[in-house]
Amino acid sequence: MxxxxxxxxxxxxxxxxxxxxxxxxxxxxxxxxxxxxxxxxxxxxxxxxxxxxxxxxxxxxxxxxxxxxxxxxxxxxxxxxxxxxxxxxxxxxxxxxxxxxxxxxxxxxxxxxxxxxxxxxxxxxxxxxxxxxxxxxxxxxxxxxxxxxxxCATTVMAAALAPLHQRFTVTKVFATTMQAVSGAGYPGVPSLDILGNVIPYINDEEPKIETELVKLLGTFDGNALRHAEIVTSAHANRVPVEHGHTVCMSVAFAEKPTPARALETMRSWTGQEAVRGLPSAPEPSLIVRDEADRPQPRRDVNRGRGMATTVGRVREDHLFDLRLVAMSHNVVRGAxxxxxxxxxxxxxxxxxxxxxxx
CATH class of the missing domain: 3.40.50.720 (NAD(P)-binding Rossmann-like Domain)
Known part of the structure; x- marks a missing residue:
């Protein structure tokens, strides 16, 4: 460096x-x-x-x-x-x-x-x-x-899907987000609206997810940015969590990976070479958990000083190919x-x- x-x-x-x-x-x-x-x-x-x-x-x-x-x-x-x-x-x-x-x-x-x-x-x-x-x-x-x-929610998704897209080519994503109240800024969501509740609408959030993901996972050919050919359907929800956006995804691929191959791909992924060793870069940037109940914002949101993305519950999907859950700090990594x-x-x-x- x-x-x-x-x-x-x-x-x-x-x-x-x-x-x-x-x-x-x-x-x-x-x-x-x-x-x-x-x-x-x-x-x-x-x-x-x-x-x-x-x-x-x-x-x-x-x-x-x-x-x-x-x-x-x-x-x-x-x-x-x-x-x-x-x-x-x-x-x-x-x-x-x-x-x-x-x-x-x-x-x-x-x-x-x-x-x-x-x-x-x-x-x-x-x-x-x-x-x-x-x-x-x-x-x-x-x-x-x-x-x-x-x-911030698209950041979670792109960080988790990037290694899988590079190796197996993502074609479809069905995503449901559980987004922390800090994503609404301060003072944010009124307490009587969010405590003990889930709000199944965040203004303008779903269109951002559906359009930004294809740009993030696309390519630059020296003349233009070429979007990835991915169809995304997103449901955005505000939940009573302070920090950490969680996204549950079902994903289809051009080449279907087994859960084992997907896990190996994510565990071995190091991202682009130029980023390694930068002051704010987490090592690793993508953390894979094996426990059946992870990731969780309370336990995982500050990994990599809030800059890492944590992925878990990687398994077969009956509708598409794979299911997985990803989470990261929306204010730190996502902003x-x-x-x-x-x-x-x-x-x-x-x-x-x-x-x-x-």
Whole structure:
């Protein structure tokens, strides 16, 4: 692993929200990135971060607490690397403004995920899709760029299915999600709606799963991103779990694997070579459990510092070919940590230095 001699200054947009706070926790003492700016809405701008934020977990880093919150404007925020935790209602215009201004934007929002020239990346799965950035910048006339990470439930699915798709070619997926309340942000779902209950609807979630998975498991041929030919049917449910999205899947393949072959494939999978050893990369990134009752959010959500995906219950399926259950941390792997790992891969491969050169 090539060491990073000088740390990159970075900023977080939407820094006062739940995902913004996750960015701040994960960036605290990061070996490659130095959090120098925080930005949020105009009602928070001008206050110290401590004054503007209802801190949700652990202890607020002292150096961040003293920072003055800025507005989400490239004229005010000067860092070359931008981590965006903005809501999709405002993210589109703001993130494009930063990309036009020469910044590299790592976005959690849905706005650009399915654009044909914007990489939608889980580094272990499809880190090579970052190659589309050259085409994005040429198409749009940007001196910066936008890289997106996937919807948090789709991230679970893609991480679990990637090794199986590479070896046996996934053709159909029937998925039912059990998604944690932290996926709704803060304050999120009212307690009287979720306690002792399951809500069988999450706005816009099922279409994201059904469209994003084929992009994540597709290929980059040097000129365009080619989607995988996979048909997906998804049911999204909110459940009374704090952290950790669980997905139950039935999967059909072009070449049907036995459960034993599927398990061997997942256990031996190491993901793309360039990701190994990055500061936020878990080792292994995919954990296979043999117990009949795993994975469970309470017991498995923090594996790999919240960056690993845990898979279990791999068995034959009477409708398709295989059944399995996958789970990972929706705020860490599915949001802030995923974006940070994307930025680490850009730094390690020299793309940050090339794109952000004066």
């Amino acid at each position: 090539t060491p990073i001699v000088n740390r990159w200054p970075v900023a977080v947009l939407g820094a006062t929200g739940a995902v913004g706070q996750a960015f701040i926790r994960l960036l605290d003492a990061h070996p490659w990135f130095d959090l120098t700016e925080v930005a949020a809405s105009e009602r928070s701008a001008g206050k110290s971060y401590r004054e503007a934020t209802k801190w949700l977990e652990g202890t607020m880093p002292a150096q961040v607490a003293a920072l003055t919150v800025k507005t989400c404007s490239p004229e005010e925020v000067t860092a070359p690397i931008i981590f965006s935790a903005l809501d999709s209602g405002v993210a589109g215009e703001v993130e494009a403004a930063f990309a036009r201004a020469g910044r590299m934007v790592l976005s959690n929002a849905k706005n650009y995920r399915m654009e044909p020239d914007v990489p939608l990346v889980i580094p272990e799965v499809n880190g090579d899709h970052l190659g589309i950035l050259d085409i994005q910048r040429a198409n749009r006339g940007w001196t910066g760029g936008i890289v997106t990470n996937a919807n 802030a940590g995923g974006s940070i790992l994307n930025a680490e891969l850009l730094a390690h491969t020299g793309q940050l230095a090339r794109y952000l050169a004066p």
